[in-house]
Amino acid sequence: MSKKILITDPTLRDGNHAVGHKLNSESYAAYCAAAEAAGVPIVEVGHGNGLGGSSMLVGEGRLCDQEILNIARQNLSNSRLAIHVIPGFCTIKKDLSKAVGLGVDVFRIAAHCTEADVTERHMKYIRQANKEAWGILMMSHMATPEILLEEAKKMESYGAQAIVIMDSAGAQLVDDVRARIATLVNGLSIPVGFHGHNNLGMALVNSITAVQEGATILDGTIRGFGAGAGNTQLEVLVGVLHKLGFETGIDLFKILDAASMAEKELNFVAPTISAISLVSGLAGVFSGFAKPVARAAIEYGVDPREIFFNLGKRKAVAGQESLIIEVARELKRDR
Known part of the structure; x- marks a missing residue:
């Protein structure tokens, strides 16, 4: 079992769902600086639905993608900058090419858990641009472990350098996560990760279960700031991982400072299980x-x-x- 866990922090992307995609420029700058100071390895930013996601149907963002990426890039030096990409919302010519030019480091290219085929063009474009591309399988409770592996293998064949499954509805229990992560870890030659939501109060324990089954990438947001009941709470996740002997490279005190700052500066109420x-x-x-x-x-x-x-x-x-x-x-x- 690897003792090094790579943390991705989508506070400034998933958290946008919680505030109607209305995070402002000051919020992006302040949180990027705090995450950087804490040593968060990867910071994901953007509209809740990712690059090109702003629309009347799913919610218009306060800032455009270019403004968000420029602010984040200016405030992230050591932390890598990531973006969520859903083909259909995000086009290659209009959106992906600009994001490459604006200095995005990690492109997390997402599809519904049974529709990995739609990521092929986007994945190959990013790899040809010499950028890092991950495959993201959303709503992973809606597919069996075996089907998830088939879809993940497609993404791997397109050039994905990691696979993350998202419990987008917060619907999974421990055995669900255990079966899915173990199947992917045993069937793929690239790292596997998990993104939890807390609708059933299972986000933290599911994340730890994922690690115990061989996942080496975990997502977490500060104070759990995210859609619905929120995500795996980042500062708690870091503390528990450290207690279990895992390495994250994140300074516990500084990520706790970031949590205190974020609750005030991001203008949100900490998520609860309503x-x-x-x-x-x-x-x-x-x-x-x-x-x-x-x-x-x-x-x-x-x-x-x-x-x-x-x-x-x-x-x-x-x-x-x-x-x-x-x-x-x-x-x-x-x-």
Whole structure:
């Protein structure tokens, strides 16, 4: 078992979901500087849905991608700069090429867990640009370990230098994580990682389980700042990993300082497991749907919990926000 764990911090990307993608320039600069001071190896920034994700459908960002990347690059010297890339939101000519030019170091190229094929062009473009490319499989609870391995192998063949599975809905329990990570670690020749959400209160223990099964990459956000009930809480993750004898290269006191600063400067309330977040996890629905589901429930006078369970039955995924309105209308009609 490797004793070195590579931490990626998507506070300034996943956390954008929690504030309607409205993080400002001061927030990006302040947190990048704090993460850099703490020795965080990789800092991921951007709209909650990644490069090119700003839109009326999923939420318009306060800053454009270029502004975000410029600010982050100016405040990160030792920490590597990462970006989340979902083909469909992100185009090669308009978005990827500019991000390469703006100095992004790590491109985390993501797809729904059964649709790795859509990442091929983006992955190969990044590798040809001599940049680091990771494959990200989102909503990983929706595929068996065997199917996840098939999809991960596709990404590996496209040039992915690591594979990270995301528990995007916070729906997985320990045995779910154990089976998925072990299958990937045994079936791939590249590093494997895990990105947790806390809808069922399992983010930290699932992350540690992933490491115990051979994962060497973990995601965590400061104070858990992220979609739904939030992500694996970074400063707690670092403390627990150190207690278990793992190396992260992160200074515990300085990451605790970053946590105190972030709660004030990023203008957020630390995530909790609300009733809606819990139902989202139980239904297996993307955590980022919490706010639009709440709005639709008010507009149509229906129970948001019923919306989530109906979305779960339809196997809704990120990018299908219009389905929320459709479900709310049907629930109102049927009532």
